[in-house]
Amino acid sequence: GAVVSQHPSRVICKSGTSVKIECRSLDFQATTMFWYRQFPKQSLMLMATSNEGSKATYEQGVEKDKFLINHASLTLSTLTVTSAHPEDSSFYICSARVTSSYEQYFGPGTRLTVT
Amino acid sequence: QQPVQSPQAVILREGEDAVINCSSSKALYSVHWYRQKHGEAPIFLMILLKGGEQKGHDKISASFNEKKQQSSLYLTASQLSYSGTYFCGTEGEGNTPLVFGKGTRLSVIA
Numbered sequence: 001g002a003v004v005s006q007h008p009s010r011v012i013c014k015s016g017t018s019v020k021i022e023c024r025s026l027d028f029q030a031t032t033m034f035w036y037r038q039f040p041k042q043s044l045m046l047m048a049t050s051n052e053g054s055k056a057t058y059e060q061g062v063e064k065d066k067f068l069i070n071h072a073s074l075t076l077s078t079l080t081v082t083s084a085h086p087e088d089s090s091f092y093i094c095s096a097r098v099t100s101s102y103e104q105y106f107g108p109g110t111r112l113t114v115t
Numbered sequence: 116q117q118p119v120q121s122p123q124a125v126i127l128r129e130g131e132d133a134v135i136n137c138s139s140s141k142a143l144y145s146v147h148w149y150r151q152k153h154g155e156a157p158i159f160l161m162i163l164l165k166g167g168e169q170k171g172h173d174k175i176s177a178s179f180n181e182k183k184q185q186s187s188l189y190l191t192a193s194q195l196s197y198s199g200t201y202f203c204g205t206e207g208e209g210n211t212p213l214v215f216g217k218g219t220r221l222s223v224i225a
Binding site: 001006034042043044046049093095101102103104105106107108109 | 117145147149155156157158159162164202204206212213214215216217218
């Protein structure tokens with residue numbers, strides 16, 4: 001299967017700072033990537049759809065000014081959590097869709113802790 | 116709309132079989148199945164596309180009944196490594212994002 005990397009895998013930051021998470025498709029090009037958030041023992045909640053070369057589409061209730069998404073190339077999407085607060089602490093996972101097969105592969109996730 | 120998965124949890128002994136169901140109230144284009152272990156990201160198992168498919172590899176297979184808007188994942192002769200939470204993700208028409216069910220926690224014991 002296709003490989004998606006995510007960096008960093010774990011980050012601890014202070015309240016009020018910003019954190020950038022990178023998502024890369026390593027062996028395929030992804031015109032569409034997705035960002036999810038997962039709380040312990042819960043399902044994956046879609047935050048936004050990231051399309052290469054255009055603005056991201058955010059799900060209802062997700063603040064686009066707080067969660068900045070940039071999809072500058074066919075292999076890289078970034079999520080920046082701005083002015084992070086403890087309630088933003090969560091497991092953030094990206095996924096990338098293989099255009100030809102519709103298969104969607106997840107990155108290893110980033111565990112964000114805001115103190 | 117979030118698909119409904121059943122059962123919520125199941126405990127199996129090694130070698131037993133299990134079926135996990137996923138149903139949607141909306142017309143589906145595809146169903147994706149994933150397994151997630153604690154603290155890790157979901158691992159892709161398979162995708163089933165509109166047209167009523169059945170797929171499988173090794174001892175894990177799945178079916179997709181487009182008319183009933185349902186999919187089932189079949190695990191046969193379960194192994195300890197099958198333990199984890201299984202999620203179905205459904206995609207509607209028009210290249211929409213996947214929406215995931217709440218998951219089915221599967222525990223395989225020796």
